[in-house]
Amino acid sequence: MDRRTFLGLSAVFAPTLAEDRDPAMHVINRLTFGPTPELLDHVRSIGVDAYIEEQLHPEQLDTAPVEQEAADLFPEASADPTSLYEEVGTRRGPIIQALAGATTLRALKSPAQLYERMVQFWGDHVNVFVNKGPVVYFKPHDDVHVARAHALGNFRDLLGASAHSPAMLIYLDNAQSVAVAPNENYARELLELHTLGVDGGYTEDDIKETARALTGWSVDGLPARRDDAQGVFRFRPNLHDRGRKTVLGVTLEGDGEAEGEALLDLLARHPSTARHIATKLVRRFVADEPPAALVERAANEFAASGGDIRATLRVIFFSDELRSAPPKLRRPFEYTIAVMRAVLFEIGATGPFIRALIGLLSTMGHIPFNWPAPNGYPDHSAYWMNNLLPRWNAAMAALVSGRQGAPDYETLGARILFPDAGGFDGILNRIADLLYGRALDSAELDLLRDAAAEVEGGEDVQMFAVLALMLMAPPFQSV
Template identity: 40%
Template sequence: RAGASTDESPMKRRELLVGAGVAGAALAGCQSQGEGPIREALRSVRDPRPHATRPPMRPIGDSKLLNRAAFGPSVADLERVSTLGNDGWLTEQLKAPVHDEDESVALRWRLNGLEVFRTPAFELRDMPQKSVMEQLSRGAILRATYSKWQLRERLCDFWANHLNIYARKVYSAPSRPGVAAELMYLLPTDLKKVVRENALGSVKKMIQASMQSAAMLGYLDQQVSDAKHPNENYARELLELHTLGVDGGYTQRDIMEVARCLTGWTIEDRFMSGWKLTDGLKHHETGGAYFDPNRHDNGAKVVLGEKIPDGGGEKDAAQVRDILAKHPSTARFISRKLVRYFYGEDENSAALTAKVAACYAESGGAIPAMMQTLLTAPEFEHAPPILKRPFDFTVSALRATNALTDGSKGVQDHLTRMGQPLYEWPMPDGYPERAQAWTGSLLARWNFAIALTAGGVGATQIDKEAATVLLGSLPEFSGKPEERLALALASPEFQWK
């Protein structure tokens, strides 16, 4: 198929087709056996909700692990935790595959329909911007709602916000003055190659992938940086927001030196011009990042007290990455943000941050080891409440009501009204983490709860019976069942986790 992802293996494609074929065969074979088997065969392809064999053992408010390490409990997740225990569930989650090969056929079928994740960036520019943004958001909503690998999806949410990119920014083409394009066309590759492939990898590899992301380079104007005019925008945010933190001990001189080290990294915007014949056929993908030695400052530099000799070329960026990845300020800053996201903030936050930072230093920034330390720490049992951000609240509501949704405009419009349209925060610091930033969205949240339970969210339908079980004791109210469900979703117990 034209525009299909080049790294999707034939085996994966066959698995998906076989899954659909099996469902089709089941459908054909049960025509004479009644409506039930037909519905079940259709469901196996079209309904991404996981099957559950028994009701949850406890109401939704009692599952702290699933409220923090997952996007809230679902019937299937509560069943899995009941079977494996908290430690067993966490161990399983930390071994999640990178991509979606282990997801249900129905979820993979829905994700495969999103062209933005299987179309090269250059070709994607033929798609309307509205469609690109809608599909980007749909992919995040579907995975967060239905993926069996909930901790992976949590970490994807964390890292996409930590390495925030404003999708609607227009960046200038480095080799064609007056020509510009929107970053949204480069963002799918970033979300896949930077965030998703490294969410359960290492901080060092995550930062390296981000430093070679065309979307990130364009967002922070790195594509126009050269030896004569080093641009400090990306260098500053790399130190302040991605690694060391604002109090990480760097100086303005360090920013300038890092900017010099990164000169030459730019975006290939010339159609087919990157092709060249060496030992074999090699190319720079149009719309991808590449290193242009003619734009690089090859002089000697000093970054955070470490000398980088002259003549290093593209190795200068790798040395910067290594210096930043091993720096104790990076260990503290990343650990502090992980603790704030998964644990919250109270008098125990500093001690827990120190434990996670020590794990960072010992493991070389291995994210699974850091998450194991964080989520199994004694402090975690007494974690303070965290107000759910709109995306968190929306997905947890869909999971709590066992909703069937395609994650499209109906859900996305409510996210926008709540103040968190995905990939649209213009500043590089990502959507705010603190509760004070989101208390103004409560009316929009209540409106979503009412619309969801009343069947007023487009392409979305809840399971009232499962929702009644998952939400535990519904408010004492003489109204209709959907009104009581809406009150449960709007309650403080559900708004906070």
């Protein structure tokens, strides 16, 4: 895209405002990884409220085909640490590629779209950096047993699963935390990021006492060892600090693993945790600056329901604030998947595809599970504003099916050109309905006609270029 065309896109196209939105498209954009022709028809048919309830109950959706495909194509993404080490040795690449591939496949094809969005949300919330030491062998287990197991369940269960996760305990150094030398890394992030929030009312003493309460929470063996059960949680009573601790004014007796569980109970039900989780959920699904009234209602539901994630989301999704929310920039992974869903992309040869995908996401700084800090990938639009060229490349890549990088015009035409739409303008408006949930205005049509006229090679080639422009335009970037 040349500079003149890009500036034209930004000047003529604007994110769709709340009063002009198709309600079906809006709920698709907020709850899923993006529209497909079939999904848009489905939501318009059953209605927005029914679709929200459908997505809140993924157990009623048929996810078996995509789960089987993920298991067949990316078996490393759900393997245990010992099996992974025996298969790949010290090579990290196959595991990282499998994790990215399975995550992409599910986001692309699963009917349980909200569930996959929540898996991503919790993956950021209890972030584990896959490239630290031996964590890579444990991350598949963490993905399956933490975020995927509890995405729409109970927060205390998710918190407990994360606290027992070998990947987390190794990543934040709690596996080596012992009574004579408590390590505060996990304790600090447990309070600051996972539960209370940075302004949640805890002190440095609370961090130190939390670290003491979690001494001895460790991992049996690493995949390279053969003298122990491999890579599972193990409480080591001989390494635990048995003295009394006081956290947030509550005394914890030095009674072993049980006091760690009591600590997690205390943190999960604390009012600051309810507000922190509600704020993050509203930021993810509604606005970069979460509306205070909605945060309060969501936090109240979270507290009253004992940390019921589904119930908390229901408050958010049926709110006026969501319906009138300002446009929110898709993060790079979400944008890439949205492009692929819009053009009905099919994953071909998995090795080349995943390597290309990781390379593309690397240029945008959003490879799954690859954020080094424990706070997870940022959820503010401002952070992601400076990767427009890689986004253009993502749009182009999704439209190219192989053939030495040439577009497959026949396949493209069958998928997206709508030959019954009534001429070039009709085709453009059909595409706009799929991508934006609305028709194009006269200025937008003029810009796209002019852009097409500058492309040599016939109508199919022109349509390819115009579709790429529409995928790059602000109404598809910010939704």
